[in-house]
Amino acid sequence: MVMEKSDKTPMYQYIMNDIKRKIETGELKPHDPLPTQIDMAKEYNTSEITSRRALSDLVQEGYIYRIRGKGSFVNENVSAPAGQAIRTIYFAHKNNEVSTFNHPFFTDMFQGIKEVCEENGIEFYLWNFGENYELPEDPHAGIILLTTNHSFDISHLTAWQEENRRIVTVHFYYPHLGIPYVIVDNLTGGYLATQHLISLGHRSIGVILTGNSIMELNQEFSLRLQGYRLALSQHQIPFDQDLIAVMEGEDERGDMGYRGFKKLMSLDTPPTAIFATSDFKAIGAMNAARDMGVRIPEDVSIMGYDDVEISELTYPRLSTVNQNTHKLGQRAAEILLFELKDQEKGSVRDEIVPTVIVRDTTAAIKQRKTSRK
Template identity: 35%
Template sequence: MVHHPEATGATMKDVAEKAGVSTATVSRALMSPEKVSAATRQKVEDAVTAVGYSPHTLARNSKRSESRTILVIVPDICDPFFSEMIRGVESVAAAVGYLVLLGDCAHQNQQERSFLDLMLTRQIDGMVLLGSQVPFDSTNEEQRALLPMVMANEFAPELDLPTVHIDNLTAAFEAVNHLLRLGHSRIACIAGPQDMPLCQYRLQGYIQALRRSGIAVDPHYIVRGDFTFDAGSRAMQYLMALPEPPDALFCHSDIMALGAMSEAKIMGLRIPQDISLVGFDDIELSRYSDPQLTTVSQPRFEIGREAMNLLLEQLQGKIVNSGSRLLDFELKIRGSTAPSLRDENAR
């Protein structure tokens, strides 16, 4: 008899490919063998032996009704924006005896298979998504049906999930309208990635506010960034080099706004006398900048709490409707915005 060592890297996907079945079928064959045919079960068992896959964790979990563990998928674990949201999730989870695992979607390509295996082997009971990215093929209905999921912060209607977030379009509209009321008319926007739904809504809020005031949207005033300090810095360099630079700036995140603020000071610009800045998120750093940053405050802790509560309801067998749960936002007006000097000089 040939002895196959325990897995040193084989995954359920390897078993599925060897057996010529789906990963979901492998999961059923190993966890609930009565739900598949004898022939399929034999193919899966042979493939397990052939690739050296060790389903010991699966067997252990199948004896229990649940793992008492949930997975939180974070778009970028280095971004301080998500810390309060994660804390909100953990506060609810800890109170009912759940462990929280963090998965970083910034490196999703390398980890996608690991995340999927956690789902298929029932090592997690559910997932909270803090962005629009999911750690599996979202077009695969079989995979989507594996675990209860809730989305927090983002909104992706095509995923048909319970979702907790703010009204990003209205929040952006109010932020830009604040600059307009201060007399600014050359208002630029440092936007986030085009493929992120919340960035699309924030950009629409910016555009609607300008159009409502009769100001034409200048495409040169819209610069894309990736929610980093460097992106804000580079955007500021580009905008201030324009023939007619802006006198105010709306940013899709505080991080990019702070990067822009730093670059403006290097250029010798005074804030808010020469240029007003508005951020988005109200991270802790926004209150310690000089001047303090005017920003849209999101209830990030409450978003996390509400998302985890919705997930718990699903885990308890309750029916939770998909769609949005909107929480309130607040425009925090601080020292980085002031009336336009052009407006003051015209009086």
């Protein structure tokens, strides 16, 4: 049954009212797809601009949600008061340097968040909660939270939970608190990087990590090391702690890779391949190789991690791991907007699988000479 249109009712409002009626009467059920804005314009004999506005306003009122590349769908709970709906998403952090956000880990993530927000009429901002841990005053805002192991006071997470803040964490996660999270699967990333080198015939693979010691690695580097060890184990390659170079520091720098490379190559039997657990360290290792007269990839293969823009411009071009943080950003926003249920927040989680990017710094192993000058 089609609703009759009053001459005084704007067309976009007529479309909205008709779809609301279909939802409220059960003709359209939760998660049912809606026509595209093109098909809707044809169905109601109107323009795409009008149908787009109708869909956008339906999102704002909480009747439907959108998923990029898939379409518009009926919300599961359309009876929730409109005032409770998320209208703004903040990416919240503690005093991060602005320059940090130029890293593709963040720029790609922000683009993913922004796309989901734009499709659903949601505002998106960065928010520095600072030393006072002050979140936006809007209690219904969605918070995509970035924490760090060395400076974040975890007690504030519990306080925010008690305030019923709508939070999803990225990068780091806290399983014991049951807070929804989306992370890059660093264990799988470390595994894939190492597996790539093993597939080229390498059995002696060094690793350059960031931390105070092998026992004091942050969450991401610890998981990448676990992935490295898992790949070795599956190929019956013994784990050799001498092949692990841990460089002190909090921020990734080229000199870490430079020093790590020299340390590994000074071993009596140097590795034939090195997995530097960031592109910055990998590029530093490449600089050290050049200064030492070590050819890449003829004498040693080097694998990075992050796929920063410059990695495709190095000579030779750096093989690396792309963390797929564009997808991470999309999923974080989608979880906040469409998947959170107060009674089961802890069950909402996702892990994004990285992708190996093969370029020129990795190659099949060549027979090494018995002596090295």
